[in-house]
Amino acid sequence: MSNPIKSASAELREILMSALGRLVSEGKIEAVPLPSFNVEIPQDKSHGDFASNIALACAKPLKSAPRKIAELICEALILEGTSFERVEIAGPGFINFFLSRNWFSGVVSVVLFEKEKYGRTDTGAGKSILVEFVSANPTGPMHIGNARGGAIGDGLSSVLDWAGYRVEREFYVNDAGNQIEKFGKSLDLRYCQLCSDDGQALVKQYSDTEALSQAIYNDTEKFPMPEDVYLGADIIVHARNFYSENGADLMNKPEEERKEALVAFALPKNIQKLEDDLRKYRIEYDTWFRESTLHNSGAVSEVIELLKNSGHTYEQEGALWFKSSDFGDEKDRVLVRANGVPTYFVPDIAYHYNKLVTRGFDTAIDILGADHHGYVPRMKAAMEALGIDPNRFNAIIMQMVRLVKDGETYKLSKRSGKAVTLETLLDEVPIDAARYFFNLREANSHFEFDLDLAIEQSAKNPVYYVQYAHARICSIIRNLAAEGFSIRKLSAEQMSVLDSPEEVELIRHIASLPNTVDSAARDYDPSRITRYSQELATLFHKFYDKCRIKGAEEPLLYARLSLCDAVRITLRNTFEILKIDCPEKM
């Protein structure tokens, strides 16, 4: 696993340090503690491939003008045998470095050698990370927010995997507590409605379950529902299916028993549906973790004891409180209500305790909607109270999605039961487009999803643009192979004919994939990868436009063909990270 940029950068630091060392030993500069300095990639390519502010940083301790120091350093530099061939002093005292041709041709060789592994790094050093995402309530269908969370969570998991972490994907199934109560109550109400005279009349009228459900859903006069239940038509469908299989017998049983039977009937179907929808979205979880297991194993009551023992709880008005304000949370939180029932917070603490202690992951990441952002400080507080480093728990907050079609906003309302579901979205736009679009912007930005653009098959659509680049390369390679020119291994010497600005730019960008993976992993931001792939596609198209491959002189032809293959591999690897199709023809 090599990283051409990182190794060049490290090499450059060495070169600079040894130059300083020589200056000190020759008595040309004073021996002072080395200040921290940068080696970075300038935005403007005319400023070289790397630039260092070392002379500016040394100005103060050496009490000398930055440019003067820069000149001394440059005189002491030894570039022979390194990846660099030239330096320049610029501006207030920056030292700009230019990479050698050998370095550029080396990049292509590395990519052709590492193939599908190119871009992977070992930065994570095998540390384990649990990424929990989507975790939609199993009481109903998934919405657009879950779609964004799914793409980001899965993309982030891939990025972390590529950066050398041991990653597991997890879905937390809220199959216990109040939501399930509410689910049971809703199912029971609908079931009772179906068994009523009005319901029976409709059952006879409609043979189609969907139509029947819609009729009942629409008729709020005959089939009223209280405020605090799920109104969606999917609830009626469950009730209807249960009725079809079991009839009205349950009406003679107590309400609690009915609810239990209905939940036992509907919940597994909903969970299965979540799995199916997410698999269709190309998300495969390592674990579907059930909240109920935390209750059954006693982990929930255990964590209450642990918190009590920590000394950060107190009782007030009959309830048990967690003094989360001890750890910077804005106020304290109730753990156990006056009626003796724990709040949702307790199983959640038990769950995160399970992640970090019981299962021992080094880090746990949650992908959360912005409406849950207030939840982060209290969970960090709970972890700290339990003696866990709160930095091992991280939350990615993602802002709300605005769906736009025909220039207008699609408003999604949970209440109406007519929210845009993940399923609807995937019916409207290709999976590639959905996954790519949701990773176009960083999580923490308000995102506008343009449905028209996602469907459009043109260069305006970024996902088509990048896939087209890949198909185009494959076509070139096919064409040349048909004429007897296949990719062959070239020496550094033969490869060094690639020196036009377009070729150099392209190679430079190819070289930065490992770095991009690292920075995406470091900042938990998979959107770096989509932007990288677009830039790569653009640079390839520019190269293609300027540099002919077919018909070029032979050494150049083979070098350019190798470059094409390197681009193809690099592009394909970014698609692999994002799990989108890699078409060889379109």
Place this chain on the structure above:
RNA sequence: GCGUCUGUAGCUCAGUUGGAUAGAGCGUCAGACUCCGACUCUGAAGGUCGCAGGUUCGACUCCUGUCAGGCGCACCA
């Protein structure tokens, strides 16, 4: 009111630990295929980085204040 996130070109957005003349796509205008896939490429116009201070060699980036918008602020989850 408190907390939190976001304000960068007409629109959608980049800008990696503070660096050199603030970038891209779309849109607009003007161009490029008898030639490897034109689903492509080239060029032009377009900016007080919300506003005001501060920190320093240097600020879109850090700090303070302020304005506008999103999202929260339960013994709901």
